[in-house]
Structure formats: structure tokens, C-alpha cells
Amino acid sequence: MNTTLAKNLYLEKELDAFHLELDDVVEAASKVISPLGPIQTFAARSPWAGLEQQSFEQVAHRLKNVCNVNIYPSDTVFQEAWNRGEINLDFLKQGLAKWLDTQSLGMSLEEAEQYCKAILLDHASSYKLEDTELNRLVKKVNQLKLQIRQNQDVLTYSQYLERLGDGKVVNELNHHIIKWCKLYVDESQGVWSMPNREEGFYKAWRKLVTLDPALNTAIRKQLDELPNDADIALAEVLNSLGIPYADIQEYLEAHLLALPGWAGMMLWRSQQSDKDAKLLIDYLAVRISMEWVFIQPYLPLKEQKIENRARLESLISTCVRYSNLSVQEWSNLPLPELKARLALGFHFDQMNRQRLWLEAWEKTYEHQIKNMVTAKAKQSESHEDQIMAQFAFCIDVRSEPFRRKLEALGPFQTFGTAGFFGLPIETKKLCSTHSHPSLPVMNKPKFKVMETLPKLELNQYEQRMHAGHSLESTFKTMKHNLISSLVLPEISGPWFGLQTVVRSFIPRSTDSAIRKARKKWLRKPSTKLLLDYVHDSKSELPVGFSEEEKVHYVEQSLRTMGLTESFAPLVAICGHGSRSVNNPYASALDCGACGGASGEFNARVLATLCNLPSVRKSLATRGIIIPNDTVFAACEHITSTDELHWVYVPELSDSAKESFEQIKSVLPRVSYEANAERMQQLPNISSKYKNPSAEAKRFAEDWSEVRPEWGLARNAAFIIGERELTKECNLGGEVFLHNYSWKKDQNGELLASIITGPATVSQWINLQYYASTVAPHYYGSGNKATQTVTSGIGVMQGNGSDLLTGLPWQSVMKSDNENYHRPIRLLVVIQAPKEYVERLLKDDSAFRQKVQNGWIRLASIDPDGYWKSWPHN
Known part of the structure; x- marks a missing residue:
């Protein structure tokens, strides 16, 4: 190869026309895939978020031509x-x-x-x-x-060979890339880490690949001659393959789309730290270098015959x-x-x-929502003077049935808002070894909030935690030791055998007993949150907030949810999470706004801040007057059992105590009715069960249950408006509900923030469910029963597939032949005058692009109840 020519490829060849260097080309190419984080913090992402400058139809044609995937x-x-x-x-x-x-x-x-x-x-x-x-x-x-x-999109050489009837190179190339990616990204399963891993993916691979017995001597010799640096190697092999400069970006895109899961993981890691910033270039250098050596026997490639x-x-x-x-x-x-x-x-x-069928399906759904909302809104009446308690729920579609049941059984008022409650925080629970960014994945945390205890109590609790973990650590050490692993089955077999039998036949009782025993042993004391600003120079984020920041975030949260006046004696901030056993996708059922975790920590932070006298005093100067007898509490809505668990209840005023007792009296009935509605939607539910709440708990605690709940399946619309607009509607747990009053938003800032934040997260959730339904083999993750958790970061089918990016079959399908999720694009409905929506579309180019290009559908309801659909181009 002419190394000098390769180095200057991006500087000399048509540079005047493109003005791009390798980093820019790779960054542009990466838009065809979506960053894929570890499954433990599963957060929904649209697989096409980087392609919204093109129309849905254009992307559909491209994916069909390059990947043979119909979306x-x-x-x-x-x-x-x-x-x-x-x-x-x-x-x-x-x-x-x-x-x-x-x-x-x-x-x-x-x-x-x-x-x-x-x-x-x-x-x-x-x-x-x-x-x-x-x-x-x-x-x-x-x-x-x-x-x-057919449209002439750029294919990789290995894909071109496959179109000619020889898929050997594609299969061999993918096999080797999967093998090396698994070694490099492994976080928990490998006993020994990949040698030279700290030097980066390409350099570690280059040193080891020449020793790979799965490759013949000639190939290993060719790979040994590659440059030491990934960017130079990538430029060199592209030049050797003879890829025209104008086609380089599309050629890289085709390679990224070949294994979008592993490529997405590399992209995600490249965004997490400066150390891994070049990881996607490394990945492409490894992949295309291997393609180059595998393709040699087939060169020059035959011209494809047009099958006219x-x-x-x-x-x-x-x-x-x-x-x-x-x-x-x-x-x-x-x-x-x-x-x-x-x-x-x-x-x-x-x-x-x-395309016509899909649009007709979407318009039919919009027509049904329009008729329901406009008819029921006229029947709804406000009873704010009778409200005993107010609840702020996450907009998650699973909150809708629970809110509906709660409002029907008492003098309660509910609000919908993003489940992280506008707090840009990273959370660290007591004795946890790591922090969790508890906010939407498109945002970065600005503060850290930690749980703490007095030193003596903390030491005692840490000792109990250490004792609890010691058995697990000993087991793991013995498993990885050559000698002890030989006797481990004899030692552990009886215990694990008994546990398997018991958990299989009486899962609910077993799990309940284990939880109670663990809780009794740990005896976790009531913790305190570190909310006052402290910035240790060793920490990337400050711990806690300044006084001004406390007031700012409380005000922002209350205004966003529409709760700025007529406060009830008790206000409950409700995060949400799920409960399930033996479920790699457990975090997919938690709060998407909290980065794939429960929202209970954020709820507790906000409720605590709202109770601070200094915060209330400052809020009063800004027009938000909270009565002295109003108390904020925090709870967690368990979506798999439709229960409300209190996580923070401070000292209550007399009126708040009365409200609290009234809430406790109706919650069992709310849970019963919500479960009765939800459980009948699950397949294979026996019609003979007497107690839906008990059945829900059995599903959540049975380690063989592949579908503990439906999650956000069938999500279809996002309604931004007053609660009275939808209060009388049974929306079937299919709609995201965000409170909004245009009368309190004269400049449109609140609406703009709802669209850029919660509406975007909801759109990502919608498109991930959509993609997992229409193309499960490419964007989903297959059957849970045949999945393999790999490298501690994701799942594969078998031991050699792409890293699967989407939802499992059980999250979207009712049976082999029947969808449960309805694959239609999200309908955003805004209750506001037409001028508000026009201003939004004018000022927010990204949202306007989503609407015009068919990634989202838009409708509005003006003050007179007139429904307007905003067509896309």
C-alpha cells in the first residue's frame, strides 16, 4: 500500500468540495445508528434519531436497499x-x-x-x-x-458479494467482529480482561489478531503489516479498496448498519469519556481492515448483473x-x-x-382520540375547592389508569410531568459503589445528591452490607479459581437445587421471605439527603445545590407540572419503578426520564426541597405561595403491581394527616381496580383468579415469568393540556399525559421545554417500541427464552449475534401471530391557541423537522375546542 497517499487521502482528494477530515466523516456516518448503553440502565432511544433531517419515507427506502430491513x-x-x-x-x-x-x-x-x-x-x-x-x-x-x-445505495464489498450469491465474507467478517467486541467491552463475565485493553480497541486487537488461530497465516501476515494508528489504517484500507471519496461516508454507514448493536455500543462508549473518544474510528478500522483481507480472493469483483x-x-x-x-x-x-x-x-x-396503510391507521387513531377528548372535556368539572390531596405522577402511560382510578375514589387531583421532575441530578444511594444519572439520557447531570448517615450508624450499616455481600463474593472467587471450581458444584448444588424447586413452585412466598429476611438483616436506617452545596475539587459534580438553585429547580418543577396555586394539605410527588425477577430487561420497565431507574429518589429530593422554609419563603416572592399546613411527601408507583409505596413522609400537619389517612384508606381499592384492568390485557391469564392484586404480585415475583407487565406497549399519543381535558376519558394506558395551561405561559417557554424534553423522550420510547415491532430481527432482541446476556452489558441470540438493541418479543407481541403493540408514530396533541403552535414550529427547528418529515404527528385543540391536524410535507 502507498501509505503516504493514504495519509493524504482526506487532504488532497476532492478536499475543496467536501472540507471533511476522517473524524468528521465518521461522526457524520454515525448518525445512522443509535448509542447503545448497558442493559442495566436501559433507556429508550429512537434508532433513527440521527436521521430526522430526512423523511421517514426516505430512511425507509435506504434501510430496505442497504440492510433489507422494512420499517x-x-x-x-x-x-x-x-x-x-x-x-x-x-x-x-x-x-x-x-x-x-x-x-x-x-x-x-x-x-x-x-x-x-x-x-x-x-x-x-x-x-x-x-x-x-x-x-x-x-x-x-x-x-x-x-x-x-432499485435505488443504487452504496454497499460494502462484503454485502455486494452477498448480493451476488456469496455470503461467506459477510458471515465470517461479522463472526470475527462480534468476537473481538465481546472481548473488549466485557465488564463482568470474563475472568481475564483483554490484554492491552488500556491502549484502545484497535491497538489491542492489532497485537492479538496476529495470534488468532482462527485466521490462516497469510491473513495474519497481512494484518500484521497494518499501521499502528487506527485513523491511518482506516484511510489506508479505504484507499486500497478503491472507495471513491464521495462514497466514503455511505460506505462507513453501511458497515455501521451491518451490526448496529455492537457499533452502537462503541458509539455510546465514545461519548462517555475522552479516553474512548476515538472508539468508533477504532471499530471501523478493525472491521474494514478485516473486510479488506477477507475480500482479497474475490478481487476484482464482478459487475452485478441487473436482474431487469x-x-x-x-x-x-x-x-x-x-x-x-x-x-x-x-x-x-x-x-x-x-x-x-x-x-x-x-x-x-x-x-x-x-405508507398509505400506516397513515390511514394513524389518522383513524387520531380521529378516535379527537372524538373522545372533545366529547368528554365538556363533561369534566373542576372541584379544586374540595381537593384533599394532590399527586404529581410521571407522564408514563402506565400512570394514566392509576390516576384515573385514584381520582374516581376520592377528592384527589393528579398532575402529569416528566418523572425526573426537572432535577438534573446524579444519584448515589447509601453504600452504593456507583452513581446513576437520574435524568433523560440526552442530558448530562449538573449536581450529585447522596444519601448519608451519622458516622456511627453508617459504619454499622456498612458492616452488615459487607457481611451480606461476602458470601456472594466468596462464591464468585471460587467459581473463577481453577481448583475450587472443581468442588463448587458439590458444595453449592444442594442449596441451589432447593432454591430452584422452592422458587419454581411457590415464587411469591419465596421472594417475599427472601426480601423480608434481607431487610431484617440490613436494618437500613432512615437516611438524610445531602442537599446543601459542597464542591470537592476531586469530584466532577458538586454535591447538593446552592440556595438559589434550590429555589430555581423547585419553581421550575412546580410551574412545569402546573401546580402553582390552590395547594392541597398533602402533595405527593410520585416517582415510578417496576418489580420483576430474573429479568435482564428490568430497567426497561423503570422510568425512562430517570435514565432507566426508579424515579423515587428524584421524588424524594423534590419533596424535601419543597418542604424547606427558606425555599418556600423565596417562592412566595415569585408568586408561588405554599400554605404553612401543606406538606410534600414522596412515594413510588410500582407499575408491575400498581401499588403506591411511601418513601418519604415528614411530620404532617393536622390537615395533612387527615389527607394521608384518607389516601391510605382508598389505595388498596385503587390498586385492586388498576390491576383488574391491567392484568386482563396480559395473554394466558386465567379467568379464574379471584384477586388481581395477588395475581399481579405473582407475575412480578415469578422468576419464570417472561412478561411481568406490558411496560409502555401500545403507547400512541402525548397530550399536553389541562387535566380536565382528559379526566373523564378512559385512555387505556396508551397516552402520555403532561399538564399544561397556555394561560400561564404567555411567552411559550413552558411549552417549548415540554417539547424539547418530555415529548422527545416519549417520541424515542414510541419509535423504539415501533421499531421492535416492525423489524424485531434487526431492531428488537428476539425471544427472552433464547437470549444470552453477554459481557455484562447486553443480550445476544445464541453466542454470536449482534448486540441486540431493542425490546424483546414478549414486550410487543401477544402471541407468535398477533401483535400487542400497535406500531403507529406518536401523536402529539397540544391544548393551546393556534398561534402558540405556530410559534413553537417557527422557533423550534428540530420539532418542526420531526413533524414535516413524518417522525411525529401533531394536532392541537384551541380554547374553543376546535381540533386541528398539522400535516407533514
């Missing part, structure tokens, strides 16, 4: 939705008419409509073309010299089948009309049809 629901899914009454055909026909208006048909509109409707609804005859008839039509069509081509004949035959057969003409009439068509009919058939392809 539209399948025809079968649409058929099932239609059978369930979820798609109104009037909307389908309206979408078709709109599409036809954009086409230059060259034929009558009536005939074009007939063809398109026939293929959309599949109301065709069973007529099949004979070979002679087909050959005659092909011969006639050839006079038109049509070129029926097969595509043309398929197109002609489809056009004839769904038209109102016989084969003889087709044969007699004038060439211009024949061309027009084939052009219509070519442009009205499967992906276009699926």
Missing part, C-alpha cells in the same frame, strides 16, 4: 388491524387520492384509482399469467427500453393481475398507454402502499 408494518399486521376495526378505509382512500394528485399519470384517473384500490385491498381475481402470455408482453414492453432498477428481466416480469404480472383489462387487451395497448400503466405499477410499490 413499515407488514401487510399481515395491517390486515389484522383492519379486521379489529382500527383502520378506517375512508382515510386510506383519502391518502390514495392525495398521492394520485401528485402523479403524472398518462392515463385516466378512474383507471388509476381502480388499479391502486384493487392492489391496496387485494380484491383481485385469481387469474395467473401463462408463460407464453407473459413472454409476449415482456417482448412488447422491451420496445419501451424500461430500466426497472425478473423485475420486469414481476411488475407486468402485478399490473395485469390488479387491472381491469384482460391479457389480450394488455397486448393490444398502444405503447404510450402501456408505459403509463407500468409506470404507475412501478411507483405504487409495496412500500408506498404500506
